[in-house]
Every structure is written in C-alpha cells, then in structure tokens.
Amino acid sequence: MIGRPEAAQSGWRALTPDITPLLDIIFIVLVFLMLTANIPLQSLEVELPNTDSEALSSVQNDKLMTINLLAGEPAWALQGQEYGDWNSFKAVLTDNLEALKQAELVLASDKEVTVDSMLRLLAFLQEHEIQATQILMEEGH
Numbered sequence: 001m002i003g004r005p006e007a008a009q010s011g012w013r014a015l016t017p018d019i020t021p022l023l024d025i026i027f028i029v030l031v032f033l034m035l036t037a038n039i040p041l042q043s044l045e046v047e048l049p050n051t052d053s054e055a056l057s058s059v060q061n062d063k064l065m066t067i068n069l070l071a072g073e074p075a076w077a078l079q080g081q082e083y084g085d086w087n088s089f090k091a092v093l094t095d096n097l098e099a100l101k102q103a104e105l106v107l108a109s110d111k112e113v114t115v116d117s118m119l120r121l122l123a124f125l126q127e128h129e130i131q132a133t134q135i136l137m138e139e140g141h
Contacts (some may be wrong), residue, residue: 044122065096065103069121071112076121086120093124100130108136 068077076082076089078096083089093100105125109118125131 044119044126046122063103064106065100066106066108067121069107069109069113069117071110075113075117086117090124097128097130100125100128104134105130106134106136 066077066079068080069075070077070082074082074084076084076086078089078092081092083092107121
C-alpha cells in the first residue's frame with residue numbers, strides 16, 4: 001500500500017489538520033465580541049437645578065421634611081430620627097407617604113455616603129412620585 005511513512009506510525013492523526021490556532025483565533029474574537037456588545041444599562045433620571053449656589057442653599061421652613069443619608073451606622077434619618085437599615089427606614093417612609101408628598105422635601109447627604117444608598121432613596125421617591133425639591137450638597141474647597 002502506498003502511503004506516507006509517518007502516517008503508518010501515527011495512524012489517522014497524521015491526515016487531520018491541526019486546528020489549535022484556529023480555535024485560538026475564534027476564542028479571541030468571541031471574547032472581543034462579548035466585551036464590546038451593547039449591554040443595556042439601567043439608569044435613573046435625576047433632574048438637577050440650573051440655578052446658582054445661593055438659591056440651592058436657601059431652605060424654607062414651612063412644611064419642610066428632611067431626609068438625611070449618613071455615613072456609617074445608622075445610615076438613614078427622617079426629621080432627625082435615625083434608622084439603621086433600609087427596611088426599617090423604608091417602612092417609615094411608606095407610613096409617611098402623604099406627608100412626604102405634601103411637604104417640601106430636602107435631601108441632605110454626607111459626602112462619604114455610598115451611591116447605593118442614594119440610589120435606593122431616589123428610586124423609592126421616584127416610585128412613589130415624590131419630588132425632592134432640594135438636595136443639599138457640601139460646597140467644595
């Protein structure tokens with residue numbers, strides 16, 4: 001029988017091409033496509049005022065309710081009453097929904113508060129159609 005001498009020794013493997021480089025290229029292209037795919041990001045729209053800082057700093061006291069976001073424990077406060085976890089604070093907010101809707105709402109946050117805490121609060125307010133009239137921010141130095 002006519003054949004290649006190395007084919008007789010290694011069997012059918014000598015007749016099949018080596019596809020390892022092809023698999024490497026396919027894997028690299030697949031990873032590239034997965035990393036560059038358009039993944040829809042969830043976003044929360046926040047409308048920031050277009051006024052100067054003096055108007056942002058003024059607070060009127062009639063029908064005013066303040067929500068504080070604190071760094072560390074306790075993490076939340078409503079009208080000075082502090083709450084350690086989100087579930088208990090959310091229950092208090094739910095109990096005071098009508099008062100929150102009618103009052104001028106001020107959000108005051110410590111600058112070390114995580115974004116997660118702020119987004120939880122803003123998502124709750126948006127879900128219940130409560131608009132924060134003022135967000136107090138510490139002036140940069």
